[in-house]
Amino acid sequence: MAITVIPRGDVPLGQEHEFFKFVCPPTFGGGPVDAQPATIKFARKLDVMADLPLPAGVKTYNGGNSLRLWLIADPNDSSSNGATFPAKTIRTKKGDVVWVDTGFSFNTHTIHWHGIEPTPMNDGVGHTSFEVSGNFTYQFATNTAGTYIYHCHKNTVLHFIMGLYGLFVVDPPQGPKFAAANAPGAFGFDPVNFSVPIDVEAAWVPGEFDSIWNDLGHNAFMQKCDQNDPAGAGTFTQNGFLNRFRPDIVHITGVVSVPGNPITDPRVSVAAKTNQNILVRLVHAGYTVQEYTLGLDATVIGEDGHPLGVPPFDKYSFPFVIPANTPFRLTSARRYDLLLNSPNAGVFPFQVKFMDWINGTVYQTAQTTVTVV
Ligand SMILES: [Cu+2]
The missing domain is CATH 2.60.40.420 (Cupredoxins -  blue copper proteins)
Structure with a gap:
């Protein structure tokens, strides 16, 4: 199948500054910024490469029987390298101060804690802070019970679809057998704690692959990052096809x-x-x-x-x-x-x-x- 490369549009004259934040995130690493004592700690490692076998009847665009994935692993879990797809769920309680010691063994990455709203330095959006090389300890509080995701936010459309994401669950203070809810008269509602007891918990995480993307490298179609010419054409995201998503x-x-x-x-x-x-x-x-x-x-x-x-x-x-x-x-x-x-x-x-x-x-x-x- 021929892939059409989509030319990058011109940046309109006078709007260059609106694109400056997308230029060349610096890299950074180390311990938590403004460290507070953690109430719970996790470790994660990016990225571990693994092949996802495809079931009979499903093939990639060029007839392949598996998809190459980039995964987030738990280095403290010895089973199958701790690498799963999606990544292992991180689970905290409302009120926790969380440290996630994150190692980056290949390329640069970040982890974005979607919806949890850490400080900018801990939120893993490279273009508004930094990309991590080596390791970094993310620190944040989980103050609202609910369902979140965490994912790499470098070259995001590609790194996400390649598998760099997992679930993040914040339980109410009573623990994982409960969900925060307001349901008067139903589901065994507890009006003091605003919660309901849970007998069975499941996760449905529907997602897609465009198997043509599977052949791309980590930095596909990223900007060339000329710090000396932040508004130059070559400094913006390059011609490519990441804006042509056709999941198969x-x-x-x-x-x-x-x-x-x-x-x-x-x-x-x-x-x-x-x-x-x-x-x-x-x-x-x-x-x-x-x-x-x-x-x-x-x-x-x-x-x-x-x-x-x-x-x-x-x-x-x-x-x-x-x-x-x-x-x-x-x-x-x-x-x-x-x-x-x-x-x-x-x-x-x-x-x-x-x-x-x-x-x-x-x-x-x-x-x-x-x-x-
Ligand atoms: Cu990444």
């Missing part, structure tokens, strides 16, 4: 979908009993518009890392119900915390349509199920 392989939580076959892998399909509280953390990890349809009523109790209707913001939001079989959509990096509870046994389908973000073309559809017995 899709997955839910790292399990590649075979078109027409619902995913049965227990990392994705959900099993519960009648009247149990099921919390599904639905995380959009791609660049399409994703349209979801679930065969059960779902109460959205949290959105983009914020519990709905929970003080101190209870005046401004409230949980809402998405009725069964009603399509709903999310866009890149958005998250819904879905609370399910079925009084009836059954196998309930969940479907994701991956749609072009400009013209709505459906590239693929992935399915899995919630089985209630």
Whole structure:
């Protein structure tokens, strides 16, 4: 398949300064900036290369049977190098001060803590702070219970799609068997702590690959970084095709979908009993518009890392119900915390349509199920 290289547009005269922040992030490393005592510590390592085998019936654009991924590993986990896709979930409690000792063994990278809102020095957005070479200890507080993601933010469109991301969960103070929620009269709601108990927890993280991108190097199409000519044409992102995203392989939580076959892998399909509280953390990890349809009523109790209707913001939001079989959509990096509870046994389908973000073309559809017995 021929790839059309898209020429970079000219920077309009007089607007050069608006692009200055995208010029040449410096590199930096070391311990935490303005260190505070940590209440919890993690370690992560970037990037570990691994091949994701493709199931029968799925191939790359040139007939390959696997995708080369760049992964975030946990160096303290000896199983399979600690490298998984998506990366291992980081889990803290509301009120924690978190240190993440991060080592970068290849190229430069960052980790962006999406939605957690650390200080700029700790937020891993290279173009507003620095890219890390060697190692850096990120430090931040997790003050709001909810669902987040962490991901590399260097040459972001490419490094994200190549696999450099994972889930980040902030539990309410009572711990991981609870979700922050405002649900009077339902789900075993605790009006003192504004929480509900969780019997079964799952994560649906639908994402996409454009397998043509799989052949690219870490710095593909990045600017040439001439510090002495910050407004020169060569200093901006170069001609390329990272703005031409045509996903040909899709997955839910790292399990590649075979078109027409619902995913049965227990990392994705959900099993519960009648009247149990099921919390599904639905995380959009791609660049399409994703349209979801679930065969059960779902109460959205949290959105983009914020519990709905929970003080101190209870005046401004409230949980809402998405009725069964009603399509709903999310866009890149958005998250819904879905609370399910079925009084009836059954196998309930969940479907994701991956749609072009400009013209709505459906590239693929992935399915899995919630089985209630
Ligand atoms: Cu990276």
